[in-house]
Amino acid sequence: MIAVELRKLVLSPRTWITIALLDALPTLVAILLALTDLGPRPGTGPAFLSAVLSDGSLYPLAAIAIVLPLFLPAAVAVMAGDAIAGEAQGGTLRYVLIRPVGRTRLLVAKLVSVLAFVVLAVLIVAATAYVSGSALLGNQKIATSVSGSTLSSSQVGWRTALALGYAVLSMLGVAAVALFLSTVTDSPLVAALGALALLIASSLLLTLDAAHELQPYLPTRYWLSFVDLFRDPIQWRNVVKGTALQAGYVVVFLGAAWANFTTKDVTS
Amino acid sequence: MIRTMALTKRFGPLVAVDHIDLSVRSGEVYGFLGANGSGKTTTVRMLLGLVLPTSGTVELLGQPMPKAASKVLPHIGALVEGPSAYRHLSGRRHLALHDSMGPGGARATRRRRIDETLEQVGLGGVDARPVKAYSLGMKQRLGLAAALLRQPELLILDEPTNGLDPQGIREIRELLRALNAAGTTIFLSSHLLTEVEQLCTRIGVLDQGRVVLEDDLAVLQAPTGRAVIRTPDGARARALLGDRVAWYDDGVLSVTVSDVAALNADLVAAGVRVEELGPERRTLEEVVLTATGPSADRVESA
Numbered sequence: 377m378i379a380v381e382l383r384k385l386v387l388s389p390r391t392w393i394t395i396a397l398l399d400a401l402p403t404l405v406a407i408l409l410a411l412t413d414l415g416p417r418p419g420t421g422p423a424f425l426s427a428v429l430s431d432g433s434l435y436p437l438a439a440i441a442i443v444l445p446l447f448l449p450a451a452v453a454v455m456a457g458d459a460i461a462g463e464a465q466g467g468t469l470r471y472v473l474i475r476p477v478g479r480t481r482l483l484v485a486k487l488v489s490v491l492a493f494v495v496l497a498v499l500i501v502a503a504t505a506y507v508s509g510s511a512l513l514g515n516q517k518i519a520t521s522v523s524g525s526t527l528s529s530s531q532v533g534w535r536t537a538l539a540l541g542y543a544v545l546s547m548l549g550v551a552a553v554a555l556f557l558s559t560v561t562d563s564p565l566v567a568a569l570g571a572l573a574l575l576i577a578s579s580l581l582l583t584l585d586a587a588h589e590l591q592p593y594l595p596t597r598y599w600l601s602f603v604d605l606f607r608d609p610i611q612w613r614n615v616v617k618g619t620a621l622q623a624g625y626v627v628v629f630l631g632a633a634w635a636n637f638t639t640k641d642v643t644s
Numbered sequence: 645m646i647r648t649m650a651l652t653k654r655f656g657p658l659v660a661v662d663h664i665d666l667s668v669r670s671g672e673v674y675g676f677l678g679a680n681g682s683g684k685t686t687t688v689r690m691l692l693g694l695v696l697p698t699s700g701t702v703e704l705l706g707q708p709m710p711k712a713a714s715k716v717l718p719h720i721g722a723l724v725e726g727p728s729a730y731r732h733l734s735g736r737r738h739l740a741l742h743d744s745m746g747p748g749g750a751r752a753t754r755r756r757r758i759d760e761t762l763e764q765v766g767l768g769g770v771d772a773r774p775v776k777a778y779s780l781g782m783k784q785r786l787g788l789a790a791a792l793l794r795q796p797e798l799l800i801l802d803e804p805t806n807g808l809d810p811q812g813i814r815e816i817r818e819l820l821r822a823l824n825a826a827g828t829t830i831f832l833s834s835h836l837l838t839e840v841e842q843l844c845t846r847i848g849v850l851d852q853g854r855v856v857l858e859d860d861l862a863v864l865q866a867p868t869g870r871a872v873i874r875t876p877d878g879a880r881a882r883a884l885l886g887d888r889v890a891w892y893d894d895g896v897l898s899v900t901v902s903d904v905a906a907l908n909a910d911l912v913a914a915g916v917r918v919e920e921l922g923p924e925r926r927t928l929e930e931v932v933l934t935a936t937g938p939s940a941d942r943v944e945s946a
Contacts, residue, residue, distance in 0.1 A: 380745050389732060467728030471790065474692045474724070475746035476717035642694040 377481050381489040394451050395497050399504050401447060402439035406505070410512035423603045427520070428513050433529065435509025436502040436536055437606075440543050443501055444599055448494075449575050452547045455493050456554035457567030459486035460637065464562040464644035479638045487555060487630070494547045498540050521608040535610075539602040542615060546602075549595040549625035550575060556633040562644045592617070595625055645670050645798050645829045646691060651700035653686050660686045662853035663700065668831055668846075673824050675844030675861070676833040677932060683853040684833045685725055688802050691831075692722055705798065718748030721796035723804050727787020731776040735767060735786050738775055739793060748794050761789045766815055780807035788816065792823075799823070802833045817843055841928045851936035864931045867923040871904050873897045873911070874920035881916045898924055 385391050405425075409415060415429040416422075424438040460483070463469035472482060521527050527535070554571035561567055578594040581587040591597055598618025604611040646668035653661040661683040668674045678684045689695040691702055693710030702709040704716045729738040739758045743749040749757070762768050765785040778786065784807045791799060804820075805813040820843060824830055834840050840847060847864070849857040857864075870890055875881050878895045890898040901907045904921065911918055 377745060380741060383741065384730070387733065387737075466731065467726065468730060470689075470692075470694055470724050471728060471742065472745060473694060474717055474720075474722055475742065476693075476713050477745050478714060639696070641689075641696060643689070 377477055377485040378488050381485040382492055385489045385493060391455075391493065391496075394454065395500050398443055398447050398451055398497055399501055402435075402442045402501060402505050403508055405439075405442060406435060406508040406512050423600065424606075428509060430514040430516050432509035432511075432513030432515055433506070433532060435513055436505040437539055437602075438509075439501050439505030440498065440540065440602070441600070444543055444546070445579070445596075448497065448501075448543070448547060449550045449596075450572060451497060452490065452494055452550050453554045453568045453571035453575070454564075456486075456490045456551040457558050457569075457571060458564040459490060459555055460558040461561055461564040461567045462558075464642070465564060467644065469644055470642055473642060480634060483555075483559075483630075483634055483637055487551070490551045490555065491544075491548075494544050494551065498544050502536075502540055522603060522606045523608040525608040527606070527608075535605050539605050542602040542605070542618070545619055545622055546599045549622045549629075552626045552629035552633070553595075556629040556636070559633045559637040559640065593621070595621070597621065645672075645705060646674075646831060647703040648687075648691070649701045649703075651687070651690060651702060652698050653683075653690060653695060654698045659853050661690065661697075664850070664853075664855045666848055666855065666858070668829065670829055671824075671827065672846055673820070673830045673832060673844045675840035675847040676831060676850065677835065677837065677840055677847055678833075678850030679835060679936065682850045682936075684835075684850055685802060687850070688722075688724055688800060688833055691800060692717070692720075692724065694724070714747070718746065718794065719797045720800060721791030721794070721798075722800040722802075723787050723791050724800075724802050726803070726806060727783045727790070729775040729783065729786055729790070732774050734772045734774055735762070735770050735778070735782075735789075736772075738786070739790060742790055743793055757793055758789075761792050764792060764819060765789045766812075781809060781812050784808055785812075785816075788819075796828065798829045798831065800831045800833075803835075804832065805836070805839060813839070837928045837932060847928075849932055849935050857931070857935040861928070865925050865928065867925055869900065869902075870898045870924040871901045871907060872920070872922055872924045873899060873907075873918060875911075875916055875918050877916045880914065881911060884911070884914050884916065 409429060413429065415426045418426040420426070422438060423441040424434050425441070428435045428438050460469065463472060473479065550571055553574055554567055557567035557570040558564065575596060578596040581590055581594055582597060598614050598621060601614035601618050604614055646666060648664055648666045650663045650665065651661060652659070652663050664687065676684060676687070686695055690697050691704065691709065693713045696710065705719060707716045709716065729735070730741065733741065736758055739761070740754060743754055743758070744751070762770060765788045767782065767785050767789065775783065775786065784804070788804060791801070805816050808816060817839070820830055832840065832844060841861070844861055846860050847858070848855055873881065874896050876895060878892065878897065881897055882889055882892055885897070885899055888900050890900055899907065904923070908918060908921055
């Protein structure tokens with residue numbers, strides 16, 4: 377069933393349209409930077425964006441920092457929200473289940489498919505950004521860490537790989553919440569909007585001092601901690617916390633999705 | 645093939661299906677009749693394990709559902725509340741994808757099975773256009789093809805001729821007859837009495853969640869013991885037959901009679917011209933309407 381879901385992912389035009397749209401923003405930013413040569417001042421704007429004017433090989437990171445706060449999670453919420461509810465709305469869920477496909481198996485396959493989408497999206501965004509960064513932006517290999525020391529290009533390479541991995545990981549919480557909502561409602565729109573509402577609330581509470589006690593548990597709290605991978609030495613603390621937090625969301629919401637879906641009357 | 649015992653489903657305070665006992669035997673074409681909202685679809689969904697019963701049991705092919713779903717369902721083809729397919733795929737591709745999802749559909753034979761089944765349902769020449777461009781009738785045929793793809797022992801069909809034109813309905817009827825003759829048991833859920841009357845050997849009637857009637861069609865439509873006479877001399881015939889007339893309606897009389905030939909002789913002797921004379925049979929519509937209450941989608945004013 378996993379193979380079938382992956383085939384569906386690849387065959388669906390929506391997958392590629394979503395990724396193309398996701399890719400458009402960092403590409404536009406690269407073009408604007410190249411034309412105007414106006415980078416944000418260091419310490420402002422999305423992470424790494426001030427550095428890319430001199431070193432384009434950092435642009436994949438900047439691209440991830442651009443899509444991570446809103447574009448990528450929105451795409452993930454749409455894909456995961458569509459997972460079960462989309463089949464329900466399209467009327468195909470009942471035929472999948474009587475084929476028969478076990479409900480747990482279907483849920484796992486959907487999760488793997490969403491995960492594959494995130495990996496695919498992140499890789500494509502990073503690859504396009506690498507191309508546009510090398511072609512349009514600076515090519516002095518003077519990558520410096522956030523702490524100021526110089527990084528060799530192999531160091532930049534594997535730290536970038538780690539950062540991409542962390543970006544994928546950061547999306548798992550949203551994916552799990554959207555997947556859970558997808559088993560609750562028969563409308564993919566409601567599921568996606570529900571997950572997005574959680575993210576917006578989380579981003580808002582992060583700026584609110586009164587919500588201080590809640591902040592370590594908010595799903596978006598450690599998203600941008602991948603920047604810590606570019607300190608010298610690497611600061612693992614928040615990366616590890618972020619990973620643990622995402623794992624917590626995955627366990628709780630996937631558990632809820634499973635409990636709900638396997639005992640639910642399918643009336644769609 | 646299908647057996648339910650005290651099968652019940654409640655949605656909150658609403659009892660959608662109320663202690664129904666059905667039995668469908670091997671080789672039958674079973675007509676499952678009921679008005680909209682009578683619980684037909686909920687029952688079909690419970691048979692297939694989509695809706696979980698509140699109480700009672702379902703057995704398919706002698707195995708308990710939904711426990712044995714993975715063993716039983718590969719031998720069953722079903723159409724539940726209209727067909728549906730992945731809209732952006734072509735019919736063939738949809739069938740291939742659907743076939744590859746579960747057990748019982750060997751990959752080696754897939755292409756051949758798809759071609760044969762499409763031919764069977766009258767879509768043999770279908771091209772690569774996506775399902776979303778299909779007409780309602782074509783979607784219905786595709787749904788039927790999906791149900792037939794693995795030569796199931798049992799077909800559970802909910803309104804299979806929905807959206808088809810009269811020729812299409814006839815084609816599908818012939819197809820189902822042929823499948824039944826080849827040994828497939830068919831459970832046909834419908835509110836179209838004529839469809840059921842022409843195809844089924846046994847019927848069950850559902851009314852407000854209860855089975856109010858389950859019998860062979862031949863028994864239900866057995867002669868009533870009365871004769872129907874059509875005559876232009878209605879008044880004279882009524883005078884002659886007196887209280888043996890069960891009902892009279894504009895030149896048509898229903899008469900309680902044991903010997904139809906003698907009755908005819910009497911009528912002719914009395915100078916009553918007889919246009920038509922035959923045993924009275926109840927139509928399926930009469931049978932069903934007698935057994936059921938008012939339509940479930942009627943909303944009476946207080």
